[in-house]
Amino acid sequence: MAMTRREAFKNLAKGTLPILAAGCVSAVLPQVAHAEEEDRLEANPKYHKTDPAKALGLLYDATRCVGCKSCMVACSQYNELTPDTRQDGIHQAPPALNSYTKNIIKLWRSEDGSDHSYFKQQCMHCIDPGCMNACMFGGLQKDEATGVVWWLGSKCVGCRYCEIACPFHIPAFQWDGFNPKIVKCELCRTPMAKDPTKKQPGCTKVCPTNAVIYGTRPELLKEAKKRIADNPGKYYQSKVFGEHDAGGTQVLYLSRVAFDKIGLPDVGDDSIPSGLKYSHMAYKWLALPIALYAGMVYFAGKNFKDHSHHLAEEQKETGLRAQL
Numbered sequence: 001m002a003m004t005r006r007e008a009f010k011n012l013a014k015g016t017l018p019i020l021a022a023g024c025v026s027a028v029l030p031q032v033a034h035a036e037e038e039d040r041l042e043a044n045p046k047y048h049k050t051d052p053a054k055a056l057g058l059l060y061d062a063t064r065c066v067g068c069k070s071c072m073v074a075c076s077q078y079n080e081l082t083p084d085t086r087q088d089g090i091h092q093a094p095p096a097l098n099s100y101t102k103n104i105i106k107l108w109r110s111e112d113g114s115d116h117s118y119f120k121q122q123c124m125h126c127i128d129p130g131c132m133n134a135c136m137f138g139g140l141q142k143d144e145a146t147g148v149v150w151w152l153g154s155k156c157v158g159c160r161y162c163e164i165a166c167p168f169h170i171p172a173f174q175w176d177g178f179n180p181k182i183v184k185c186e187l188c189r190t191p192m193a194k195d196p197t198k199k200q201p202g203c204t205k206v207c208p209t210n211a212v213i214y215g216t217r218p219e220l221l222k223e224a225k226k227r228i229a230d231n232p233g234k235y236y237q238s239k240v241f242g243e244h245d246a247g248g249t250q251v252l253y254l255s256r257v258a259f260d261k262i263g264l265p266d267v268g269d270d271s272i273p274s275g276l277k278y279s280h281m282a283y284k285w286l287a288l289p290i291a292l293y294a295g296m297v298y299f300a301g302k303n304f305k306d307h308s309h310h311l312a313e314e315q316k317e318t319g320l321r322a323q324l
Helices: 005-014 018-043 070-078 130-134 161-165 189-194 202-206 217-230 273-318
Strands: 056-061 104-109 116-121 140-142 149-151 212-216 251-254
Touching: 056 217, 070 104, 070 202, 130 140, 130 161, 202 212, 212 217, 217 251
Parallel strands: 056 251
Antiparallel strands: 056 212, 104 116, 140 149
């Protein structure tokens, strides 16, 4: 049922598939993509997908970050991104993730200035990604071997549903350009494939304090829990953010301060797609649109019948024929 962007625009331009564009795209295609998921959710509402055995990811320890931003420069160079110097025309200092920036270092500071913490933002590479499940044409894919979530331009229609579905607000739309892209961290998937000498993402290669490290998710979880055990009371709630949050992520965090202060919201343990069970059921085989249409036809017919009866009674009383 997959459809390319070219095929989608061709069908819409011809006007031959208005029902597909209005109903099937929002119902049948997602339903096919989620059929297996729904069956599992039906059996176990708390079901979460499991990450691949060799899922790759990052472990970021905010207590080790010195805010040098070397990772930002390396990310830009590895991925051949245009340096974002729009702030002052000189320095590469974007205020947030955008179409030029896949990785960023920010600073949290307490209101009285007595406490602070640097923190890193990039795609979390969720085990069960909300962005991928929201995409109607499969413009976002998850690598079956590594678990890396990547953007496929040939299937993207620019609807930006992925931006809405992501609980961490990561995907960035490229506003400037005739053929815009969705820009996000892909763990340097492309540059590493092109150059065999690149064994790890740019950010982890250049970090001088090893605040961010690269490896498989099981290895990273083991290292994170070891740091917590070796340093009692150092890390917030002795918790590894991403172990269970949002159904689990392949990018993990350790922090001394509350996670919501460093850009990580409380998203609960359920993945975003796991909450779509009932909406998928409602749209299965266009059930909801058909039910709504049937209801509209019923009430429209009922109102017209009542109106005709009222006009007949009025004509009988006045002897005048109704004009409307």
